[in-house]
Amino acid sequence: xxxxxxxxxxxxxxxxxxxxxxxxxxxxxxxxxxxxxxxxxxxxxxxxxxxxxxxxxxxxxxxxxxxxxxxxxxxxxxxxxxxxxxxxxxxxxxxxxxxxxxxxxxxxxxxxxxxxxxxxxxxxxxxxxxxxxxxxxxxxxxxxxxxxxxxxxxxxxxxxxxxxxxxxxxxxxxxxxxxxxxxxxxxxxxxxxxxxxxxxxxxxxxxxxxxxxxxxxxxxxxxxxxxxxxxxxxxxxxxxxxxxxxxxxxxxxxxxxxxxxxxxxxxxxxxxxxxxxxxxxxxxxxxxxxxxxxxxxxxxxxxxxxxxxxxxxxxxxxxxxxxxxxxxxxxxxxxxxxxxxxxxxxxxxxxxxxxxxxxxxxxxxxxxxxxxxxxxxxxxxxxxxxxxxxxxxxxxxxxxxxxxxxxxxxxxxxxxxxxxxxxxxxxxxxxxxxxxxxxxxxxxxxxxxxxxxxxxxxxxxxxxxxxxxxxxxxxxxxxxxxxxxxxxxxxxxxxxxxxxxxxxxxxxxxxxxxxxxxxxxxxxxxxxxxxxxxxxxxxxxxxxxxxxxxxxxxxxxxxxxxxx
Amino acid sequence: xxxxxxxxxxxxxxxxxxxxxxxxxxxxxxxxxxxxxxxxxxxxxxxxxxxxxxxxxxxxxxxxxxxxxxxxxxxxxxxxxxxxxxxxxxxxxxxxxxxxxxxxxxxxxxxxxxxxxxxxxxxxxxxxxxxxxxxxxxxxxxxxxxxxxxxxxxxxxxxx
Ligand SMILES: Cc1ncc(C[n+]2csc(CCOP(=O)(O)OP(=O)(O)O)c2C)c(N)n1
Numbered sequence: 144x145x146x147x148x149x150x151x152x153x154x155x156x157x158x159x160x161x162x163x164x165x166x167x168x169x170x171x172x173x174x175x176x177x178x179x180x181x182x183x184x185x186x187x188x189x190x191x192x193x194x195x196x197x198x199x200x201x202x203x204x205x206x207x208x209x210x211x212x213x214x215x216x217x218x219x220x221x222x223x224x225x226x227x228x229x230x231x232x233x234x235x236x237x238x239x240x241x242x243x244x245x246x247x248x249x250x251x252x253x254x255x256x257x258x259x260x261x262x263x264x265x266x267x268x269x270x271x272x273x274x275x276x277x278x279x280x281x282x283x284x285x286x287x288x289x290x291x292x293x294x295x296x297x298x299x300x301x302x303x304x305x306x307x308x309x310x311x312x313x314x315x316x317x318x319x320x321x322x323x324x325x326x327x328x329x330x331x332x333x334x335x336x337x338x339x340x341x342x343x344x345x346x347x348x349x350x351x352x353x354x355x356x357x358x359x360x361x362x363x364x365x366x367x368x369x370x371x372x373x374x375x376x377x378x379x380x381x382x383x384x385x386x387x388x389x390x391x392x393x394x395x396x397x398x399x400x401x402x403x404x405x406x407x408x409x410x411x412x413x414x415x416x417x418x419x420x421x422x423x424x425x426x427x428x429x430x431x432x433x434x435x436x437x438x439x440x441x442x443x444x445x446x447x448x449x450x451x452x453x454x455x456x457x458x459x460x461x462x463x464x465x466x467x468x469x470x471x472x473x474x475x476x477x478x479x480x481x482x483x484x485x486x487x488x489x490x491x492x493x494x495x496x497x498x499x500x501x502x503x504x505x506x507x508x509x510x511x512x513x514x515x516x517x518x519x520x521x522x523x524x525x526x527x528x529x530x531x532x533x534x535x536x537x538x539x540x541x542x543x544x545x546x547x548x549x550x551x552x553x554x555x556x557x558x559x560x561x562x563x564x565x566x567x568x569x570x571x572x573x574x575x576x577x578x579x580x581x582x583x584x585x586x587x588x589x590x591x592x593x594x595x596x597x598x599x600x601x602x603x604x605x606x607x608x609x610x611x612x613x614x615x616x617x618x619x620x621x622x623x624x625x626x627x628x629x630x631x632x633x634x635x636x637x638x639x640x641x642x643x644x645x646x647x648x649x650x651x652x653x654x655x656x657x658x659x660x661x662x663x664x665x666x667x668x669x670x671x672x673x674x675x676x677x678x679x680x681x682x683x684x685x686x687x688x689x690x691x692x693x694x695x696x697x698x699x700x701x702x703x704x705x706x707x
Numbered sequence: 708x709x710x711x712x713x714x715x716x717x718x719x720x721x722x723x724x725x726x727x728x729x730x731x732x733x734x735x736x737x738x739x740x741x742x743x744x745x746x747x748x749x750x751x752x753x754x755x756x757x758x759x760x761x762x763x764x765x766x767x768x769x770x771x772x773x774x775x776x777x778x779x780x781x782x783x784x785x786x787x788x789x790x791x792x793x794x795x796x797x798x799x800x801x802x803x804x805x806x807x808x809x810x811x812x813x814x815x816x817x818x819x820x821x822x823x824x825x826x827x828x829x830x831x832x833x834x835x836x837x838x839x840x841x842x843x844x845x846x847x848x849x850x851x852x853x854x855x856x857x858x859x860x861x862x863x864x865x866x867x
Binding site: 324451 | 716717720721724725728732762765766769770772773774775776777778779
């Protein structure tokens with residue numbers, strides 16, 4: 144039977160097992176929207192296309208499945224670019240479908256035409272313009288395949304309007320194969336043996352875990368390795384949750400706003416196992432002084448990540464999960480021959496001492512102000528560490544990363560690579576869509592939340608009871624912190640004390656709003672907000688000039704930490 | 708160091724801009740680039756000459772391999788290879804200079820492809836060194852125009 148392009152497209156989504164599409168209609172995709180009611184998946188109508196892509200991204204981060212986003216041509220497509228780049232930098236599998244003007248008009252500066260394939264080439268894993276209805280089903284199939292395999296990432300498919308209207312036989316391509324695309328999944332056996340030997344010989348080993356552990360689902364293997372061999376663990380922002388945040392071997396995040404213990408550990412380790420992490424400059428600080436005493440082992444599925452920023456001694460191109468399970472098999476027999484607890488006792492003691500002498504801390508408030516870190520701690524306590532936490536970008540993000548102890552992976556959703564303000568709220572919606580019964584909290588700044596505040600309406604319309612905790616300091620706090628520390632307190636254009644009444648704003652959207660100005664109200668109000676069943680803004684007035692510590696100034700060595 | 712990369716790609720729209728965009732977006736340098744279809748339908752061959760140290764070359768090669776439309780990347784520096792470029796040069800050639808220029812053309816085994824009363828157009832094919840040498844020799848006569856194809860390269864059959 145012949146179907147229209149729009150129907151073929153939707154059949155493909157059905158075959159891919161899509162259950163929610165985040166989108167916004169327009170002329171170029173109207174044929175798809177015309178068919179949408181006949182299909183079983185949910186469509187979430189956002190209020191801005193940037194919201195759609197971040198929501199699809201949040202859905203993907205929380206579930207590990209591919210997120211899907213559908214927008215129109217021209218402005219609809221360009222509005223997604225920031226979100227595409229966000230997903231690209233953090234290797235998140237999303238497929239973005241953009242409408243396009245009819246093929247005969249392409250290249251003619253037609254109404255709402257833009258070369259979105261050209262625009263997104265540097266920030267997608269791959270992208271397509273479907274020029275022939277014969278290629279439609281296969282292209283959609285490939286897009287999902289590419290997004291979810293290898294190093295995951297965003298894939299964009301541009302769909303011209305006339306192709307959506309033409310008719311063609313629908314045939315689902317069961318197999319996909321691209322001769323030029325063969326991600327290296329299995330580790331090299333000899334390299335694994337080499338790593339095992341290195342672990343055996345190391346006195347001060349350290350695991351440095353990144354987002355790749357989570358995207359490959361290697362959390363159990365990682366935890367096994369650390370706990371059985373008594374190896375302390377640190378992680379990047381993207382790796383938070385890959386190892387239980389309440390375990391004694393957990394050191395916290397490393398890098399610019401990493402813990403003292405983590406940064407000292409990397410500085411003194413004699414073996415660093417970098418797993419699914421990419422040596423980002425926010426992690427390494429000054430590259431030449433990063434992990435100076437260590438033999439570096441780097442496990443990553445993407446060969447371009449290896450040797451890009453840092454020279455490593457043992458490269459291992461592999462999916463993290465298969466590499467770690469191979470390593471596990473290699474180490475298992477050694478559990479009987481070596482007492483690992485004894486072998487690493489001095490080192491573990493040393494690391495724990497660093498953690499005890501310099502824990503994450505903040506000065507108790509001398510004024511009436513609530514400390515933002517306290518707010519995050521309270522959110523942790525009340526949610527018992529079981530919430531999915533999204534963040535915006537800035538101090539709020541760092542405090543969330545530092546003071547919420549993530550027990551499980553996929554429970555921390557944050558724009559790491561691109562650092563996109565406005566990410567948190569739509570990402571939280573995406574996660575709440577996937578897990579309607581879970582507590583989803585967006586820890587926000589008063590600046591960032593205003594970048595996609597319109598998605599409050601999406602939350603209300605779809606009964607997505609996300610909780611937005613605004614750490615309201617009246618500043619673009621992170622930039623103000625840099626101005627304070629490195630720019631002579633020249634607070635140029637970072638004061639945001641002119642702001643909407645967030646409580647009224649919440650109410651205007653039909654959501655609930657609370658304002659907390661005194662610490663005694665914090666706990667009861669958070670509790671009430673977390674249990675009211677509604678999308679909610681909790682506007683917490685916090686100390687305006689509180690800073691994030693520790694801090695390694697940009698480009699300095701990790702041991703040059705400014706401490707509280 | 709100068710490297711010649713032989714890149715086999717799917718002949719799809721946009722494949723050239725993917726490759727070129729990779730170089731410009733990551734701050735790599737392209738000295739010359741040459742693309743044409745191969746005998747296999749749907750597959751094209753690009754020859755790219757670029758400059759970079761070992762670290763940069765490793766990144767260039769890996770990043771190219773990562774592109775979904777790239778089938779194969781070979782760095783000719785790691786192999787014995789034949790490398791050739793064709794260049795057409797238009798040189799000032801008044802009567803007094805003409806004999807000398809023709810002698811050079813002879814020595815370098817080039818071809819004169821166009822003549823006018825005071826100019827000669829010369830076609831030369833050769834590796835990088837030969838072409839640089841010829842250009843050096845002809846510069847003093849005044850080279851008015853140059854058209855270059857960029858390098859093409861092929862691995863030699865016998866690799867020691
Ligand atoms: C889209 C975007 N624009 C600008 C920035 C630069 N930036 C990084 S942090 C920050 C301040 C964020 O302020 P706020 O949301 O109030 O959070 P706070 O740091 O106060 O917690 C800014 C402007 C960014 N990361 N993203």
